[in-house]
Amino acid sequence: MNPAWHQKKLKEYCEAKGIIITAFSPLGAKGTSWGSNEVMDSEILKEIAEKHGKTIALVCLRWLYEQGVTMAVKSYNKERMKQNLEIFDWPLTKDDHEKIDKIKQVRVNNGPVVFIPNLWDGET
DSSP states (O other): OBTTBOOHHHHHHHHHHTOOOEEESTTOOTTSTTOOSTTTTOHHHHHHHHHHTOOHHHHHHHHHHHHTOEEEOOOOOHHHHHHTTTTSSOOOOHHHHHHHHTSOOOOOOOSOOOOOHHHHTTOO
16 A cells, blocks of 8 residues: 555455554555556655655655554665654645545556455556
């Protein structure tokens, strides 16, 4: 789950069942064989980040936090790990959320597709 793959139906299902979602590859896993550049190269996220004086990564993590999901963020860089915690002292605006909702949805994981029509019908 990330701003370029909202998985709204899955999120609704999990919320209804009391299941907590963990977002893996919340930044889209740019540069990996299973990932996508849609998140980190998004002009919409770049615009939001510049408006708030934040990085695209922080906008993505803040969006996930505001969605009420947990996230698994991988970094070996000590400074980046510290930066990833800088999501708690600022909010995304309603306008930011509306812009993020318009980001083209792209499935992030080029591995085998496990398809459950009732959860993913109509979503990439």
